[in-house]
Amino acid sequence: MDGYIKQERLIDAVKVMDDMEDNGVEPNDVTYGVMIEGLCQGKKSGEALNLLDDMLERKYVPSSSLCCKVIDLLCEERKVEDACELWKRLLKKNCMPDNAISSTLIHWLCKEGKIWEAKKLFDEFERGSIPSLLTYNTLIAGLCENGELTQAGRLWDDMEEKGHEPNAFTYNILIKGFCKIGNAKEGIRVLEEMLDKKCLPNKSTFSLLIEGLFESGKEGEVSKVVSMAMASGDVDSDSWDFFLTRIIGTLDNGVDTLDRLLVENAT
Numbered sequence: 001m002d003g004y005i006k007q008e009r010l011i012d013a014v015k016v017m018d019d020m021e022d023n024g025v026e027p028n029d030v031t032y033g034v035m036i037e038g039l040c041q042g043k044k045s046g047e048a049l050n051l052l053d054d055m056l057e058r059k060y061v062p063s064s065s066l067c068c069k070v071i072d073l074l075c076e077e078r079k080v081e082d083a084c085e086l087w088k089r090l091l092k093k094n095c096m097p098d099n100a101i102s103s104t105l106i107h108w109l110c111k112e113g114k115i116w117e118a119k120k121l122f123d124e125f126e127r128g129s130i131p132s133l134l135t136y137n138t139l140i141a142g143l144c145e146n147g148e149l150t151q152a153g154r155l156w157d158d159m160e161e162k163g164h165e166p167n168a169f170t171y172n173i174l175i176k177g178f179c180k181i182g183n184a185k186e187g188i189r190v191l192e193e194m195l196d197k198k199c200l201p202n203k204s205t206f207s208l209l210i211e212g213l214f215e216s217g218k219e220g221e222v223s224k225v226v227s228m229a230m231a232s233g234d235v236d237s238d239s240w241d242f243f244l245t246r247i248i249g250t251l252d253n254g255v256d257t258l259d260r261l262l263v264e265n266a267t
Contacts, residue, residue: 026058028060029055029060029061029062032051032052032054032055032060032062033062033063033066035051036048036051036052036055036062036066036069036070037066037069039051040069040070040072040073043073043077045070045073045074045077045079045082048069048070048073049070049074049082049086052066052067052070052086053089056089056090056093056095059093061095062095064098064100064101065100067086067090067097067101068100068101068104070083070086071083071086071087071101071104071105071108072104072108074086075105075108075111075112080108080109080112080114083105083108084105084109084117084121087101087102087105087121091124096128096129097125098129099129099131099132099134099135100134102121102122102125102131102135103132103134103135103138105118105121106118106121106122106135106138106139106142107138107142109121109142110138110139110141110142110143110145110146111142113146115142115143115146115148118139118142119139119143119151122135122139130162131159131162132164133159133164133165133166133167133170136155136156136159136164136170137167137169137170137173139155140152140155140156140159140170140173140174141173143155143177144173144174144176144177144180145177145180147177147180147181149174149177149178149181152173152174152177156170156174165197165199166197166199167199168194168199168200168201168202168204168205171190171191171193171194171199171201171205172202172204172205172208174187174190175187175190175191175205175208175209175212176208176212178190178212179208179209179211179212179215179216180212182215182216183216184209184212184213184215184216184218184221185213185216185218185221187208187209187212187213188209188221188224188225188228191205191209191225191228192228195228195232200236201229201232201235201239202236202238202239203236203238203239203241203242205239206225206229206239206242206243207242207246209225210222210225210242210246213225226243229243
């Protein structure tokens with residue numbers, strides 16, 4: 001019933017907007033924004049896109065969050081091509097898509113497996129703007145998820161050259177990518193770099209890596225990871241909980257292993 005009432009109110013609002021124009025009162029950017037948000041909430045992607053196009057034709061500049069909502073809805077409804085066309089229209093209308101808009105579309109393109117379209121969009125965006133760490137992370141995540149680790153590494157290098165320091169999320173992305181292709185030992189190298197750069201690992205970092213080691217039959221490397229973490233001193237309480245439950249609960253000599261590590265790192 002609530003959904004029906006909201007739908008009726010939305011229809012009434014559209015009629016009011018039409019009446020405004022019939023009476024010579026042009027809607028402003030606020031009117032468009034309210035209407036488009038309502039259409040997005042009502043899952044009316046086609047109508048929302050049409051209104052956004054009309055807004056652009058009248059030379060109003062839609063907010064970043066408004067564009068993201070329309071792009072999200074289009075992509076949720078598997079209309080990724082329409083979302084890409086919207087991104088291009090924003091460029092043509094001199095409304096340069098910002099990092100939030102571009103990251104949103106890159107995320108969806110990667111999710112749809114359109115990796116090279118996402119990379120192409122990123123390159124086009126980079127020609128006119130400086131990608132944020134969020135934008136880099138989004139594309140690196142998509143590349144890793146699809147097994148394109150070489151390309152992800154190149155983008156990582158480009159990110160660092162542009163002055164962005166990878167954060168825990170970035171490192172976790174790469175560790176997850178290596179574990180996904182069965183190369184968890186390379187994930188250990190990534191953890192070493194993370195610790196060298198003084199980037200604080202979290203529970204996700206260790207769980208991704210240790211689960212990857214177990215799945216690839218490299219249980220013997222698990223104690224090495226825990227030892228590295230203990231030696232660094234950068235272990236939060238959630239990570240400790242994970243170590244205790246996962247190692248003691250899985251390894252036959254879990255208690256002995258933990259005792260040995262404690263002794264080694266106490267001396």
